[in-house]
Amino acid sequence: MKFSEEEINDLKAIIPSVSYANEGGYDYLLLEQLNLPDGCQPSVMDVLLCPNQRDGYQSRLFFASQVAGGPTRNWNGNIRALGRNWYAISWATSPGLNLVEMLAIHLKALRNP
Amino acid sequence: MKKNQNIIKLRLPGSLYQQILADLKRPHAFAYERVGFAFAQSTLLANQSWLINFTEYKPVEDQHYIEDDTVGARIGGTAIRNAMQTVMNKNCSGFHVHLHNHKGQPWPSGDDKEGLPGIIESLANCDPNQPHGVLILSKNSFYAWVEIKGEIQLVMPEIITAIQYPMVIQFHERNKPSINNLLSRQSFLGERSAAIFEHIKVVLVGLGGGGSHLVQQLAHLGVLHFTLFDFDRIEDSNLNRLVGAHYADIKKRTLKTEIAKRLILSINPKAEVQIIISRWQDNAQALQVGDVVFGCVDTYEDRSQLEAECRRYLLPYIDIGMDVHQSDEGFQMSGQLILSMPGQPCMRCMGFITEDKLAKEAAKYGKVGGRPQVIWPNGLLASSAIGIFTDLVTGWSGQKDRLVYMAYDGNSGTIQKHVRLDYLPPTCQHYDITQVGPPKFKKL
Numbered sequence: 001m002k003f004s005e006e007e008i009n010d011l012k013a014i015i016p017s018v019s020y021a022n023e024g025g026y027d028y029l030l031l032e033q034l035n036l037p038d039g040c041q042p043s044v045m046d047v048l049l050c051p052n053q054r055d056g057y058q059s060r061l062f063f064a065s066q067v068a069g070g071p072t073r074n075w076n077g078n079i080r081a082l083g084r085n086w087y088a089i090s091w092a093t094s095p096g097l098n099l100v101e102m103l104a105i106h107l108k109a110l111r112n113p
Numbered sequence: 114m115k116k117n118q119n120i121i122k123l124r125l126p127g128s129l130y131q132q133i134l135a136d137l138k139r140p141h142a143f144a145y146e147r148v149g150f151a152f153a154q155s156t157l158l159a160n161q162s163w164l165i166n167f168t169e170y171k172p173v174e175d176q177h178y179i180e181d182d183t184v185g186a187r188i189g190g191t192a193i194r195n196a197m198q199t200v201m202n203k204n205c206s207g208f209h210v211h212l213h214n215h216k217g218q219p220w221p222s223g224d225d226k227e228g229l230p231g232i233i234e235s236l237a238n239c240d241p242n243q244p245h246g247v248l249i250l251s252k253n254s255f256y257a258w259v260e261i262k263g264e265i266q267l268v269m270p271e272i273i274t275a276i277q278y279p280m281v282i283q284f285h286e287r288n289k290p291s292i293n294n295l296l297s298r299q300s301f302l303g304e305r306s307a308a309i310f311e312h313i314k315v316v317l318v319g320l321g322g323g324g325s326h327l328v329q330q331l332a333h334l335g336v337l338h339f340t341l342f343d344f345d346r347i348e349d350s351n352l353n354r355l356v357g358a359h360y361a362d363i364k365k366r367t368l369k370t371e372i373a374k375r376l377i378l379s380i381n382p383k384a385e386v387q388i389i390i391s392r393w394q395d396n397a398q399a400l401q402v403g404d405v406v407f408g409c410v411d412t413y414e415d416r417s418q419l420e421a422e423c424r425r426y427l428l429p430y431i432d433i434g435m436d437v438h439q440s441d442e443g444f445q446m447s448g449q450l451i452l453s454m455p456g457q458p459c460m461r462c463m464g465f466i467t468e469d470k471l472a473k474e475a476a477k478y479g480k481v482g483g484r485p486q487v488i489w490p491n492g493l494l495a496s497s498a499i500g501i502f503t504d505l506v507t508g509w510s511g512q513k514d515r516l517v518y519m520a521y522d523g524n525s526g527t528i529q530k531h532v533r534l535d536y537l538p539p540t541c542q543h544y545d546i547t548q549v550g551p552p553k554f555k556k557l
Contacts, residue, residue, distance in 0.1 A: 008557050019554035024421045025461060025543035030554050055414065056472030076475070080394040080418050082552040083425070 003051065003099055011099045023082050026052050029099070030082075037111045041069040048086055049103060058093045061106035062086030070110035120162035120402060121244070121259055121270040124427040125151075126456045126546055127277025127514075129167055134250060136172045137212035144178045146185040146211055150196040153206040154550020155244050156426070158398045163244050163261065165206055165270070166427045166549045171199065184224045186211065193235055200239040207236040208248045208257070218283060219251040221258070230267065233260045248273075255283040272312060274404065276427050276455050278515045279508030282404075284312045296335050302509045309506050310335035316403035316428075318342045318393050318419060320369040322354035322486050323409035323433045326495030328373045329356050332380035334503065339377060339386045340403055342393045343369045354488040394418065401426045405502060408432045411484075413470045420453050420460055424544040425552070427455045431502060433494040435521065437485035446523025448490050449531070450497050452505070452516070458537045459544055463518050465533075490523045497528055 012018050017032040029049040036043055048062040055077065066075050066087045077088025091109040093102055125133075129151070137147045152169040177192035200207040209232045213219035221229070229247045236245040237260050246259040246267070255275075258267040275281035296307050303309075315336055317324050320343040328339065346366040347358055355369070357376030370388035377384045393400050400406060406428050408419045416432055423430035435448030453460055460466045501517050504510045518531040 012557065018557045020557055021548075021552055021554045023425075023544075023548060023552070024417065024459075029557075053468055054471070055475040056468075057475075078394075079414070080397065080422065082554075083397075085394050 007099045011103065014100060014103070021082050026050055026054060026081075028082060031103070036067060037070065037107055039069040039112055040067050040110050042067070048081065048084075049099070049106070050081075051099060051102060057091075058095050059097070059102050059106070060088050061091070061103065062088045067110055071112060073109055119160060120158075121165065121261070121268060122163070122402070122404075123153075123165045123167070123248070123255075123257055123259075123270045123273040125167045125273075125275045126427060126549070127275055127454070128456050129170055129546070130275035130277060130281070133170050133210060134212070134252075136170070137210070137250065138214070141175065141178060141186075143180050144186040146214075148173045148178075148186050148188050148192070149210045150192075150199070151208045151210045151248060152199055152203065153208065155206045156401065156551050158402065160398075162402065163259070164401060164426060165244055165259070167208075168205075168546055168549050169199075170210070171196070184228070185222075193232060197235055197239045200236050200243070200245070204240055204243065206243045206245055207239075208246050209233065209236075210248045210250065212250045214252065216252045216254075218254040219249045219256045221247070221249060221256060225249070229258070233258070233267070237262075253281060255281070272404065276429060278452075278454060278505055278513065280429070280506055282309055282313065282506060284308065299334070302503065302507045306507045306509070307335055311337050313404045313506060314338040314340065314402065315502075316340045316342070316393075316400050316406045317373075317409065318400070318406065318415075319409035319411075320373045321345070321351065321409060322488065322491035323435075323495050324407070325354075325356040325358070325369075325373060325376070326492050327407050327409065327433075327498060328377050329380070330495065330499040331502075332377040332384060334499065335381070337381070337384050339374075339384060340399050341370045341373050341386060341388045342391070342396070342400070343373075344390050344392065345369050347372060350483060354486055354491055356488075356492075393422075397422060401428070403428060405506065406430045407498065407502075409434065413466050413474050416460060417466050417471070420466075421544070423453065424455050424459065425549060427549060429454055429505060431498050432460065433491075433498050435486070435490040435494060435523065437487075437523075444485075444524075446490060446521075448494050448521035448523065450494050450501065450517065450519040450521070450528070452501055452518075454516075455544070455549070456546065457516060457541060459541050461543045462538055462541055463531070463533050465518070490521060493528065494521055 015031045015034050019030045021028050031047050033044050034047050046064045050060045054060050074090040076090040089109045093105045149172040151167050153165045153167040156164040173188050173192040177189050179187040179189050181187040196207050233245050244259045244261050249256040255273040257270050269285045273283045347362045349363045357372050374386040389396050406423050430453040432451045438445045518534050519528050520531040521528045
């Protein structure tokens with residue numbers, strides 16, 4: 001995984017429980033019990049951040065289940081990775097982001113306008 | 114020893130199996146045989162069955178043998194303590210391993226029966242929640258005892274397999290299998306072939322044009338245990354290629370799994386067919402407990418996920434698929450048959466699954482529509498896949514360490530070795546043996 005100690009520490013400042021695994025050549029960061037934006041149901045959830053290019057996206061954020069309470073989104077990712085089933089919104093991020101920026105932009109998809 | 118009511122399956126990656134065999138064949142200064150310890154990542158399934166997937170082997174060091182002419186090998190306390198330490202450090206299963214240097218199934222000697230349960234007990238004391246045991250190898254077979262928490266006696270696994278081409282497969286049966294008249298014309302596949310087909314569990318994902326051919330041929334071959342995944346029902350546009358489908362099924366909207374089950378049972382009423390009307394991802398343990406997985410799925414993403422799961426649980430994965438494309442020159446029909454063996458280059462190493470293909474597929478999400486499909490390429494690819502499966506589990510052709518990526522050209526009607534096989538990396542670049550078994554995350 002090509003992320004600096006500093007980036008990882010910044011991420012841990014937001015969510016202390018960060019762990020790493022690789023499968024099929026993809027890096028994954030498991031963020032346990034992440035607080036989701038206001039109004040989301042459930043409000044806390046395990047998420048899996050894939051910081052690599054995947055399925056045509058620069059990065060993807062996978063949720064343990066689909067999230068209600070936010071805007072209507074295109075939940076086009078339904079995958080099994082690392083022994084669990086995960087769900088993702090079709091949500092593009094730019095290249096060159098650090099991990100915190102990546103997470104923040106993905107979570108924007110769940111924020112009500 | 115007793116046969117466990119629940120299923121215990123032991124799987125060794127081919128490279129590890131070869132490493133163990135080579136190590137145990139080395140002569141020792143005074144011991145008649147060598148000993149090592151193999152370590153496994155074990156998975157307890159919801160039905161209390163265990164999948165024990167070996168990932169590591171440590172030979173007993175020369176200086177840790179004790180000179181004793183009365184037994185084949187006696188090892189000292191340090192060797193056992195080292196193995197215990199590994200079990201404790203890695204929360205893994207530990208197995209005492211030695212070789213009976215002959216062909217055919219090995220059986221524990223009197224010394225084994227007397228001395229080895231104590232070693233298993235020592236390993237179990239380090240992590241009683243994991244299964245531990247003894248694995249005896251011969252030149253071409255296995256024997257094992259496993260201690261499972263809550264079981265009073267040591268138990269024998271249902272099946273032990275080395276995941277290589279061809280596979281080494283051993284069941285708990287002591288009786289020599291017999292080939293009955295139904296399979297007499299395929300006796301050249303080997304005297305154990307009928308028993309292998311009887312015991313092995315095949316999993317099929319996708320029961321459409323490809324999968325329906327596969328189940329038909331597997332049933333004819335003598336395979337008895339099937340797990341079938343498909344949540345789809347037949348439609349009128351499927352009848353042009355779904356083997357076993359009746360016209361009446363269209364009106365009844367029969368499940369494709371039910372059509373496949375009916376077909377299998379019409380060929381062999383003794384077959385045991387488990388049908389699962391869901392995505393395999395929603396019932397993954399039913400896939401993990403198989404011995405060989407066939408994938409007849411529509412997308413690269415589906416294939417990618419299936420392969421990842423199969424790699425994690427040391428399952429050979431056989432993929433078939435075909436497509437018809439239209440260009441300025443007309444219609445082009447192509448397809449592939451791939452055998453993805455854990456430890457060997459994967460479908461990404463082969464260039465069959467790429468980020469570019471996944472991205473294009475994702476961009477077309479929901480716009481796939483009714484793609485052109487016909488019966489004969491599915492039949493040809495399925496027949497070729499059954500040939501690979503048969504050789505993989507019986508080894509009848511004598512080929513070893515075979516890599517399979519066949520390219521089908523439907524316009525010329527040929528199937529041949531894909532050119533990419535000549536440019537593969539020696540080992541898989543995407544799935545490491547350390548990723549076998551339940552996922553382990555590293556805290557950052």
